[in-house]
Amino acid sequence: MSWILLVSMAERMGFIVAIAFLLTRWPRFRRLLDHPASLTDKLLLAMVFGLFGIIGTYSGITVSPGEVKHQFPGYLSYEDAIANSRAIGVIVAGLLGGPLTGLGASLIASIHRVLLGGFTDIACGVSTLFEGLLAGVIYQIRHNEGVSPWVGLATGLVGEIGQMGIILALAKPFDQAWMLVQIIALPMIIANSLGIALFIAIVRTVVENERWIGAMQAQKALAIADQTLSHLRTGLNYDSALATAKIIYREADLAAVAITDRQVILAHVGEGADHHLTGTAILTRVTRQVLDSGQLKIATNPSEILCEVPHCPLRSAVVVPLRSGPKVIGTLKLYSIKESKPDRLMVELAKGLAHLFSTQLELGEAERQARLLQDAEIKALQAQINPHFLFNALNTVVSLIRTNPDEARRVLIQLGNYIRQNLKSSLSKWTNLETELKHVQAYLAVVQARFSNLLKVTIDVPLALYGIALPPLTLQPLVENAVQHGFAKITEISAVEISAVDQGDHVLITVKDNGVGIDPEMQRYLLDAERDAERDRGVDGIGLINVHSRLVGVFGPESGLNIYSVPGQGTTISFKVPVNSE
Incomplete structure (x- = not known):
């Protein structure tokens, strides 16, 4: 029984x-x-x-x-x-x-x-x-x-x-x-x-x-972004679009990939390339809908794609807008030969790539604006810090996606804040201390995600000094220098202190760390404007000389950087900003 x-x-x-x-x-x-x-x-x-x-x-x-x-x-x-x-x-x-x-x-x-x-x-x-x-x-x-x-x-x-x-x-x-x-x-x-x-x-x-699937998709998106960064920095054109579409087609195993601007097809790789020709007017209705609405669209059958060529093999698609700032400047299209709703992974891949591409296109546009403004110093600083910081941040996010998705989301938000401020800085001659501190805080939020509780940051700035005017991208490079070069290895508690003191006709701003320090000869070398940039390519301190030169150019020699450092004990970098500087 x-x-x-x-x-x-x-x-x-x-x-x-x-x-x-x-x-x-x-x-x-x-x-x-x-x-x-x-x-x-x-x-x-x-x-x-x-x-x-x-x-x-x-x-x-x-x-x-x-x-x-x-x-x-x-x-x-x-x-x-x-x-x-x-x-x-x-x-x-x-x-x-x-x-x-x-x-x-x-x-x-x-x-x-x-x-x-x-x-x-x-x-x-x-x-x-x-x-x-x-x-x-x-x-x-x-x-x-x-x-x-x-x-x-x-x-x-x-x-x-x-x-x-x-x-x-x-x-x-x-x-x-x-x-x-x-x-x-x-x-x-x-x-x-x-x-x-x-x-x-x-x-x-x-x-x-x-x-596991989600992690693989995230890694795939980041791998694609890594390979396409150098192409999209030149803007959305025939060459950059073709190179980008080929990379996506090769990495993502799709039926076809297409990129358009607002009028024509810039690149089409894969199925349907015989009639979706580069340089021809946009053929599909769903693409027009995305350009007009600025919203993602999913086509689940040929009638929704509405290609004008009979017997087109493309049966479904995900179409996402590409933006430069608030303006839609084109589309990214991922195609399938199956007549069904694209799966969630394909949709998320399209959304993620569009976001990364839009950010990179916006960065490229910011650089072009900087050239038009002939602000060579800011452009050089942007060129140094953007790719370096972006790749470090993306690697941090890849690690967090598997272990702590909520923290990964928070880091991405702070990364967005950081990039947004970089873009604004490249288009402005002046900013204030409050904005610079927010920029620093966004940078540090991403850095601290890598080092957990090993990096301690103290900010001592009176509210009354928040309105002090200074050139953009002045404070963040100093903090980045402290983090990147001040600490040989962050294996124990490392500290960065940021302070501002009202001294009457000027404000003294200081960035201090307890890191490895700088020897006296290197201190003089770091602020030597006459050093041979080609001979010293790759030597630390390009960000410091950039900030120093701009402060001197705007406020005079008395406002340049002062470096005090004791090897093995830490470094203090300070500068003075006139109270009525703007």
Whole structure:
């Protein structure tokens, strides 16, 4: 009879698989797996798993003395009991959500079981609470390592063996309880333990696969961006568009890739290249819609693409706008030969590339504006810091995407703030101390993401001095120099202090670090405007001489940089800004 019961319970495993997969689609459940959930999330999940436990009861098999009834139990007579899978929902709740979630789910499921009746009602209610609390304790022990299917299997075995012991201890009469345990013990211990292990295995496999796919897509997007940066810095033209489209086509395994400006096709690589010709007018309606609306569009069939050439092989597409500032200057189009809605990964790839390309195009436009303004010093500084900082930031984001997506998002926001201020700085002759400090804070937020708590930053600037005028990109290069060159290795607490002091007719601004210091000969060399740039290419300090030269040019020799440094103890760089400088 036990083997018949085991087969019957095993047949219900498909239900467990379906529930496990559906839960992986639920954002609150995903948050539970990725990082500590809120109290609200835990209580809601306790209700869900409690309901799962109730379903496990109703999907059980009624067992009477000497008889197994293959039916869903309703209200039980006193002699009846249930061979059920209630433990699966309760134990999984505790293993994945912790003690509170496990206790909540077990309380819901146990109250329901007691209300059904039968001579094991109290015993089953108590054993359900025991299993929920047991799983919560295992969660506390294994939280840092994570819960594997093997841990789920072991917890299920202990929990179900414990349930049989509780039934024998509490259910009366004992003879009837003993007869019941002989029938249900082996099937429930085996089926429910395997069910718990299967549930956790499915959840972990689905979530880890999606994380892996997401990480691969992010790396693919960043690899494409890395290869296309040098091309798009020249602007959106035939050459840069063709080079970019070829890189995307090669790296992303798409049917076709196209880039347009507002009037013509700049490049088309892949299927349909025989009639989507470079230099011809834009053929597809969906592209026109994106140019007009500035919003992403998805074409799921040829009628939505509306290519004017019959039998065009392109069946679906994702079209995203390319921007320079607020203005839409073109589109990026990723095509498929399948007549269906493009998958989410393709859409996210298109959005990510468009954002990166738009940023790079905007950077390129800023550089062209700088040349038109003949601001050679600012242009040189931009050319030095933008690519270096951008690549470091992207590498940091790649690392954080897998371990801490929320932190990755925060770093990207700060990176956007940093780049935006760079663009504004290249177009302005003047800024103020408040804006410079915000620029520095955006830079430091990204840098600190790389070094965790090892970099300590102190800013001591009175609010009354925030309006002091000074040339743009004055403060940030000094802070960057302290971080990049002041600390040989950030392996212990490193400190950067930024201060401003009102000294009457001028303000003294200071950037101080506790790093490796600079020897006296190098100090003189760093501010030598006559040094041979070609001979010394790659030597540190180009940013410092740039800032020094601009301060001297704007305010006079008394406002140039002063460097005081003791090797092994740190460096202090200061300069004076007249109070009425603008």
